[in-house]
Amino acid sequence: MRRLTPLPPQRAADLVGRYAAERAVARRRMLASLAVLAVLLVLASYAAEVRPLVLAGNIGKFTAYLGQIMPVLRPDHLGTDLAEWYWGLPKWLSLLGETLLMAYLGTLLGAVGGFVLCFVAAGNLVKSPAIRFAAKRYLEICRTVPEIVFALIFVIAFGLGPMVGVLALAIHTTGALGKLFSEVVENIDMKPVEGLTGTGASWVEIVRFAVLPQVLSNFASYALLRFEINVRGAGVMGFVGAGGIGQELLVAIRNFYYSDVSAILLMIVLTVFAIDLGTEKLRHRLIDGEGER
Amino acid sequence: MTERPAASLREAALADLDALRARHPDQFRTDWSERLRGAAVLAGIAGLTAYGLWTLDFSLARIFHGLGRLGGFALEMFPPSAAGRFGVFLHALAETLGIAFLGTLTAALFAFPVAFLAARNVVPNPFARFAVRRGLDVMRSVDVLIWALIWINVVGLGPFAGALAIACSDFGAFGKLFSEAIETCDRRPAEGVLASGGSSLHRIRFGLIPGVLPVLASQVLYFFESNTRSATIIGIVGAGGIGQYLTELIRVLELQQVAFLVLMILVTVAAIDWISGRLRRAIIGGSR
Secondary structure (H helix, E strand, O other): OOOOOOOOHHHHHHHHHHHHHHHHHHHHHHHHHHHHHHHHHHHHHHHOOOOHHHHHHHHHHHHHHHHHHOOOOOHHHHHHHHHHHOOOHHHHHHHHHHHHHHHHHHHHHHHHHHHHHHHHHOOOOOOOHHHHHHHHHHHHHHHHOOHHHHHHHHHHHHOOOHHHHHHHHHHHHHHHHHHHHHHHHHOOOOHHHHHHHHOOOOHHHHHHHHHHHHHHHHHHHHHHHHHHHHHHHHHHHHHHOOOOOHHHHHHHHHOOOHHHHHHHHHHHHHHHHHHHHHHHHHHHHHHHHHHHO | OOHHHHHHHHHHHHHOHHHHHHHOHHHHOOOHHHHHHHHHHHHHHHHHHHHHHHHOOOOHHHHHHHHHHHHHHHHHOOOOOOOOOHHHHHHHHHHHHHHHHHHHHHHHHHHHHHHHHOOOOOOOOHHHHHHHHHHHHHHHHOOHHHHHHHHHHHHOOOHHHHHHHHHHHHHHHHHHHHHHHHHOOOOHHHHHHHHOOOOHHHHHHHHHHHHHHHHHHHHHHHHHHHHHHHHHHHHHHOOOOHHHHHHHHHHOOOHHHHHHHHHHHHHHHHHHHHHHHHHHHHHHHHHO
């Protein structure tokens, strides 16, 4: 076996020196970013009125609160205790159904809006920069204003009720899905589009026969993902009077109906879990189905 | 020039349509089972939509009436004006940014160690991992506004409750994302550290963390962007920030000020998007 020959001392010292210098630069950069972060942290804590003492003093309240909202469940009276905990089950279930329907309709209407606009906002299909710019800015405004702000305004214009929640979700979804859809469209294979253009097809025909077959499964997958998000969003629409289970939860929390809080929260969490699992399965099937073709 | 051959190709194909049909029967055959399935899915979607529209009291009259009022609101929004309260709004906006920043950072700091517990290549025990993951899922599936209501009970009304609410709901999201990043991280450095005699803590510190840190940092920045949006609404339940003013002003129909606030929010969000986008590119580029 050959022995390793050590570097000449001159060269070794040189390399060690250079390594130390590199490390020092990295360390200085790290320290500088940490310092910036610390300054920002202090500024943010000042702006957000952080009171660590209040938190430390009241953290017991948080755990106590979690304890209070737990229902009383005794093993020998389990049936009656459960019935008492879920005393409002029929009403809550129908509200939960309403919430899911709101999320469904909001996603569907929003997806239709995003579907129509995404082709107009896609750079490879629309050559006029003015139309594209208008479509993109419209989608951006829809996306940046949170749905609950739309709901606040719509409640005044349309009156209270789940319809308002659906409209607010639909507008926000249009913005979010329109952007994702148009990115999908911008990444398609352009050869079918050129082929159809070559046979003299109209713009609508090109979209229908060259673009749509390439993007549909991706669109469906994004729409399902948005449905998941909208179920959560629909759950709090009731906070501003726009329908769904949120109103009941708000009343329960504000009025300290402790066991109701945990009952409704548990229902929401379980529903979100179920929807997440279901849509994940569906999305995998969509994407796999695409791969087989 | 290019028009003519295209048009003539189309005409030739149309004239020859019957012969084309005879020569390529497969291309022209209708797949009825596929069509039926598509039609069934569409019918299902349409049916559920109709049921939903009917149960949720959609009425054209209400929509038209409301659209008329909305049009009126839109006109009243112009010109946007702060009505001399620009300083107050600016303060509220700073509060909003503070909430988003603190919430994101706190969530990231707490989620960082927990994410290792939820990663398959760090904790091989599936039961421990499952428990950590479901815990994170529960925190994630409770909306920010609900967290805010709960924290208001603990620390009182104000932006602090908002920051804690964002921290809680993001903690769940970060835990999931971070653990996925750790699982997809390159295995070789970690194996190298073990092979040269490092302990499993050394493996995490020198084999995993350097690889995942840039990815995590870019995810944190991305969440900071989206939390700026969430922080604008958290005031609706009384947890501080610009949302408080937005809610009040919408309720009393001071629409010029509402428009001004919305513009302020749009500009801020765009600025944050731009800055964090540049930072993210710098971080990801620097790691290569």
